[in-house]
Amino acid sequence: MALQVIDHTATTTADPATVYRLLRDGASWPVFSGLGSFELERPSDDGEPGEGLGAIRIFRTKQPIGEIANRELIVEAVPNERYAYELLEGLPFRDYRATIELTPEGTGTRIHWRSTFRGKFPGIGPLYRRSLDGFIAQLVTGLAEYAPTVAGTRP
Numbered sequence: 001m002a003l004q005v006i007d008h009t010a011t012t013t014a015d016p017a018t019v020y021r022l023l024r025d026g027a028s029w030p031v032f033s034g035l036g037s038f039e040l041e042r043p044s045d046d047g048e049p050g051e052g053l054g055a056i057r058i059f060r061t062k063q064p065i066g067e068i069a070n071r072e073l074i075v076e077a078v079p080n081e082r083y084a085y086e087l088l089e090g091l092p093f094r095d096y097r098a099t100i101e102l103t104p105e106g107t108g109t110r111i112h113w114r115s116t117f118r119g120k121f122p123g124i125g126p127l128y129r130r131s132l133d134g135f136i137a138q139l140v141t142g143l144a145e146y147a148p149t150v151a152g153t154r155p
Contacts, residue, residue, distance in 0.1 A: 001094075001119050001122065001125055002118070002120045002125060002126075003095075003116055003117075003118055004116065004117050004118065004119070004125045004126065004128070004129040004132050004133060005114070005115070005116050005150075006113075006114070006115040006129060006136050007112070007113070007114050007127075008112075008113045008133075008137050008140040009110060009111065009112045009113070009126070009140070010110075010111050010138050010140045010141050010143070010144035011105055011109070011111070011133045011144065012108050012111060012143070012144035012147045012148060013107065013108040013110050013148045014108060014109060014128065014144075014147030014148045014151045015081050015104075015107070015108065015109060015151065016080040016081070016102040016103075016104055016109045016152075018019060018054060018080075018109075018147050018148075018152075019102050019109050019111060019143065019147050020079060020080045020081075020083065020102055020113075020149065021049075021050065022079060022143060022146070022147055022150065023083040023100060024048070024049065024050030024051050024052060024077065024083065025049070025051070025085055026038040026040060026050075026051055026057045027088050028058075028146075028150075029059065030140075030144060032142035032143050032145070032146035033139045033140075033142050033143070034061065034138055034139070034142075035060075035061050035116060036059070036060050036061040036062055036067075037057045037059070037060045037061075037098075038057065038058070038059055038060075039056065039057070039058040039059075039060070040055065040056075040057060041056040041071065041076070042054070042055060042056040043060055043068075043099045043113045044074065044077070045046055045091070046077070048079075048100050051074055052072060052074070052077040053072060053074055053076065053077045054072075054073070055074045056073050056074075056088065057071070057072050057074070057085075058070065059072070066137040068090060068091065069089075069090055070083040070089070070090030070091060071088040071090060071094065071154050072086065072087055072088060073085060073086050073088050076099070077099070077114065081101070081102055082099065082101055082102065083099075083100045083102075084097060084098060084099040084100065085097070085098055086098075087117070091117065091128065091132075092112055092119065092120040092121060092124060092128070093118065093120060093128065094117065094118045094119070094120055095116070095117055096115070096116070096117035097115070097116055097117070098113065098114070098115040098136075099113075099114050099115075099116075100112070100113050100114075100124075109147075111140055111143060111144055113139070115138055117131070125150045
């Protein structure tokens, strides 16, 4: 089954530290995205606020077909530069990984979100890519617009 790729980029006036802090704060994701709710299953042990390397998060979202619960493992957390997670279970994907790169741009940040996956069943990958593409675009835009509203605040 072919690798599916989704790439979206947005620029925000918020600094990389603010954007990174929001990425590590799963409870903030339902505020700026279409996700329904957040639950922390397992915290990281890096001593920093939010969910770092090794944390497991669950996002639940109501859909016409019922509630979807996605369990995600944080696999990379480089302060103010990169944040990545892999899907453990939920949507019918194999090898799902999202990597969010943060690059300083002027006084703000360029957010580049890249998701890759394979469908679990033949032919389903391209269908889900089309559907997920719009959701990821909304997520990146929402993060870029929300980050300046919390810049300078602490969790």
